[in-house]
Amino acid sequence: MKTQIAFLREFLRNPGAVGAIAPSSPSLAREMVRQAGVLQARTIVEFGPGTGAFTREIVKQAVPEARFLAIERNPTLARILQQELPSVRVCHDSVENLGAILHREGIGQVDCILSGLPWAAFSEQLQDRLLEEACRNLAPRGRFVTFAYLQGLLLPAGRRFARKIRRKFAHTEKSPVVWRNLPPAFVYRCQR
Numbered sequence: 001m002k003t004q005i006a007f008l009r010e011f012l013r014n015p016g017a018v019g020a021i022a023p024s025s026p027s028l029a030r031e032m033v034r035q036a037g038v039l040q041a042r043t044i045v046e047f048g049p050g051t052g053a054f055t056r057e058i059v060k061q062a063v064p065e066a067r068f069l070a071i072e073r074n075p076t077l078a079r080i081l082q083q084e085l086p087s088v089r090v091c092h093d094s095v096e097n098l099g100a101i102l103h104r105e106g107i108g109q110v111d112c113i114l115s116g117l118p119w120a121a122f123s124e125q126l127q128d129r130l131l132e133e134a135c136r137n138l139a140p141r142g143r144f145v146t147f148a149y150l151q152g153l154l155l156p157a158g159r160r161f162a163r164k165i166r167r168k169f170a171h172t173e174k175s176p177v178v179w180r181n182l183p184p185a186f187v188y189r190c191q192r
């Protein structure tokens with residue numbers, strides 16, 4: 001409950017950057033982790049972990065020797081997450097600096113990226129920059145997964161984003177709808 005209140009408070013302070021009023025559900029977290037192939041991954045990066053809805057599932061499923069980095073721009077959420085999950089390397093930074101962060105951490109290319117970023121709240125230019133960073137740092141058969149709300153498919157911005165990732169990645173697939181999430185959502189699984 002404490003983390004949910006913190007999430008809502010940060011949303012009210014900065015709705016455009018946080019992008020949702022509540023964290024994702026455990027069902028969506030399981031679907032994200034499954035689609036990303038976390039079980040097989042040796043290097044894992046999470047974009048925008050917030051209060052750790054996906055982070056906890058990644059920790060549960062990643063193999064012990066996997067390297068895992070969570071990149072969160074909001075200082076309050078990054079601090080709370082680091083306190084709650086001390087074993088996770090939480091970087092208080094923006095995904096725009098992904099290349100530099102990986103270099104600093106001594107990580108080369110990444111096997112999977114799980115994004116919790118609120119794409120619909122971002123400008124086209126910011127979406128392009130962030131997707132370019134993701135693509136550039138993904139291993140050749142690496143996976144990039146991100147979620148979208150079902151109703152977004154009816155909106156021009158949601159459809160534009162779907163076209164954008166299809167252009168950016170060689171293969172993009174959509175998961176079945178995860179109804180146990182508010183609002184219902186699905187996962188895009190993309191490969192270079």
Ligand SMILES: C[S@@+](CC[C@H](N)C(=O)[O-])C[C@H]1O[C@@H](n2cnc3c(N)ncnc32)[C@H](O)[C@@H]1O
Nearest residue numbers: 020023024048049050053072073074094095116
């Ligand atoms: C919609 S919330 C999702 C949180 C969590 N993954 C979930 O699904 O419950 C989006 C998160 O992305 C973070 N964020 C937004 N822009 C970011 C950026 N450029 N770099 C890193 N994190 C960012 C926000 O601060 C927020 O915590």
